[in-house]
Structures are given as C-alpha cells and as structure tokens.
Amino acid sequence: MMxxxxxxxxxGAxxxxxxTLAVxxxxxxxxVAVAARSADVLDAIAxxxxxxxxxALAVPADVSRPDDVRxxxxAVTGRFGRVDVLVNAAFPGSHRRAVLDMDEEHLERWRAAVEIATYGTLLTCRYLAPHMVAAGGGSIVNVTSMSSRTGYAGRSDYAAGKAGVHLLSHCLADELGPSGVRVNCVAPGWIASDVLDDWMRTRAAAEGVTFEEIRARDVAAMALRRIATEEDVARAVIFLASDQARxxxxxxxxxxGGQLFT
Structure with missing residues (x-):
C-alpha cells in the first residue's frame, strides 16, 4: 500500500x-478527489x-479558472482535512496546425491550450500546495509529455504547454523543498489507446501501407519494443507520489519505452 x-x-481526471490513476x-x-470539466466522467471515476x-470526491472544475481551483x-480540505498528493494531468488535445497557418480561431485555441497545461498547473499548485506546506510535507506530480522534450510540426500548442510545466516544476521544487514538499514530473511518450491506433491508421492510409506495418515500424524505434500503457504511466506517478521517492x-x-532518451 504505497x-x-x-x-x-x-x-484533469x-x-x-x-x-486508471484514480483506481x-x-x-x-x-x-481520491478528482477534478475536471465533465461531471459525468468524474462521477463514474468516483x-x-x-x-x-x-x-471519493468529484469536483467539476476548469483548472484554468482561479475561482474553480479555489x-x-x-472542497478537498473541507471533506478530508488535508492534501498529501496532487497530480496535474489536465491536457488539451493538439489541433495539429502549423504556426504560419493559424487564423484567429487557431491562435485562440493555442492560447487556451497553454493556459490549461501551464497556467492550470500553476493554479492548482498555488491553492493546494499551501495545505501541504502547513502539514510539513507532500508530493506534487505533474504529467507532462515526451513532446515537451522534442517538438513536432503542428503541435506547438501541446509542446509549449507541457514544456512550461517542466520548468514550472523545477521552480516549485526549489521553492517548496524547504517545506518538505516534493515536485516531480512524469513524461509519457505514446500511450496504447484507440486514439493512438486511429492516428496510426491515418498515417498508414496516407503512406499506402497497412496499419500493422506502421505499428511495427513505430515499435521498432523504441528500445523496449513496446508501447507504454496507461497503467505503466500511472505506476510511475504513484512511485513519485509515494514515500519511496522521498x-x-x-x-x-x-x-x-525508450523512444526518446533524455
């Protein structure tokens, strides 16, 4: 029982x-308290x-809005009296648009994506971490992405938002360390899912090859020759959240899976 x-x-549950992480x-x-914009999803997780x-506690909230985060x-401290672990997992979907092709609508989507990822993480830390400081310890784990380490065409919104979380985490680790609060990141690469399979099928169709060929080629580029699962990522988060990473x-x-070494 870690x-x-x-x-x-x-x-961002x-x-x-x-x-997967909540369970x-x-x-x-x-x-476990879960927060996101969709009440139906939260109730099912709870x-x-x-x-x-x-x-369990479900709190509908938009993490980019200060009032929602307060x-x-x-709600969490009123129900449980304390906060030991905070995981920031909110992320916007990438709109896959080159910067020079962005119109005003896409520019606004870019701004909103960075707000959800970076500003949202800042807000949750600002209003939840003080309870950890008061208790003399705690752990914050921010879920970022391999995309924050290397950029891809059309994904500058996602990459910039997650890269901001990395450096924000460094700053917070330095600020909160003397109070016993740890701040770390987990950076997933590709995660096995229907969404990933659909993307591979789209690429396969564009190249005139089969889905199996695309998948085999992608997996061959990974040192472990396997795509990580949601549980793989969740277990890494739990390790950093636990006292084993004190x-x-x-x-x-x-x-x-060894797709990118850092």
Missing part, C-alpha cells in the same frame, strides 16, 4: 489515464474509487 492513508487530488491510487490505499473501498481546494524532487521520469 499511498496508505493519504489524500490524493487528480486535476479524464476517462483514460486519469481514471490504482485507491488500491494503494489513498482517498464510483470506481468507492468500489475499491476508499473515499473551490476545488476548499529524496526525489525536481526530476522527470520518462515513460516512453
């Missing part, structure tokens, strides 16, 4: 990685946490 008795908050954290002994025998902090802060743990 998180036995702890209270964990997952900001969606139906994929967020759900695994509950199995590791944590009570029900799964409760089914694991742990207390309300999240109040001397680790300001670090980034890559989970990409």
């Amino acid at each position: 998180l036995d008795g702890k209270v964990a908050v997952i900001a 969606g139906p994929g990685l967020g759900r 695994l954290m509950a199995r590791e002994g944590a009570d 029900a799964e946490v409760a089914a694991e025998g742990r207390a 309300r999240l902090a109040d 001397s680790t802060t300001g670090a980034t743990l890559d989970v990409n």
Whole structure:
C-alpha cells in the first residue's frame, strides 16, 4: 500500500489515464478527489474509487479558472482535512496546425491550450500546495509529455504547454523543498489507446501501407519494443507520489519505452 492513508487530488481526471490513476491510487490505499470539466466522467471515476473501498470526491472544475481551483481546494480540505498528493494531468488535445497557418480561431485555441497545461498547473499548485506546506510535507506530480522534450510540426500548442510545466516544476521544487514538499514530473511518450491506433491508421492510409506495418515500424524505434500503457504511466506517478521517492524532487521520469532518451 504505497499511498496508505493519504489524500490524493487528480486535476484533469479524464476517462483514460486519469481514471486508471484514480483506481490504482485507491488500491494503494489513498482517498481520491478528482477534478475536471465533465461531471459525468468524474462521477463514474468516483464510483470506481468507492468500489475499491476508499473515499471519493468529484469536483467539476476548469483548472484554468482561479475561482474553480479555489473551490476545488476548499472542497478537498473541507471533506478530508488535508492534501498529501496532487497530480496535474489536465491536457488539451493538439489541433495539429502549423504556426504560419493559424487564423484567429487557431491562435485562440493555442492560447487556451497553454493556459490549461501551464497556467492550470500553476493554479492548482498555488491553492493546494499551501495545505501541504502547513502539514510539513507532500508530493506534487505533474504529467507532462515526451513532446515537451522534442517538438513536432503542428503541435506547438501541446509542446509549449507541457514544456512550461517542466520548468514550472523545477521552480516549485526549489521553492517548496524547504517545506518538505516534493515536485516531480512524469513524461509519457505514446500511450496504447484507440486514439493512438486511429492516428496510426491515418498515417498508414496516407503512406499506402497497412496499419500493422506502421505499428511495427513505430515499435521498432523504441528500445523496449513496446508501447507504454496507461497503467505503466500511472505506476510511475504513484512511485513519485509515494514515500519511496522521498529524496526525489525536481526530476522527470520518462515513460516512453525508450523512444526518446533524455
């Protein structure tokens, strides 16, 4: 039970990685609060946490809005009395648009994407970390991306937002370290999912090859010859959140099967 008795908050808890992380954290002994914009998704995740025998709290919130994040902090501390772990997993989908092709609508989407990723992480840390400082310790884990280490055409919104979180995490690690609060990142590469398979099929059709050929070529570029799963990423987050990583802060743990070495 790596998180036995702890209270964990997952900001940006969606139906994929967020759900997997919430359930695994509950199995590791944590009570879990989940926050995102979709109330229906949150209620379903909270029900799964409760089914694991742990207390659950669902708080609909837009992490890029200060009032929503203050309300999240109040709801969590009002229910549980403390915060031990904060995971920032909110991310916008990339619109895959080259910078020089952006019109006003795409420029606004770019700004919103960076706000969700970087400013949203700043806000949750600003209003939840003080409770960790007051308690003398805690752990913040920010889920970033391999894309924050290397840019790809058409994905500057996603890459810039996640890269901002990396350096924000370094600053916070330095600021909060004396109070016993650790701040780290987990940077996934590709994660096995229907979305990834659809993208591979699109590329296969564009190149006139089969899905199997594209997948085999992509996997061959990974040192471990396998695509990471949601559970692989969640386990890395749980490790950094736990006391087993009590001397680790300001670090980034890559989970990409060896697709990119840093």
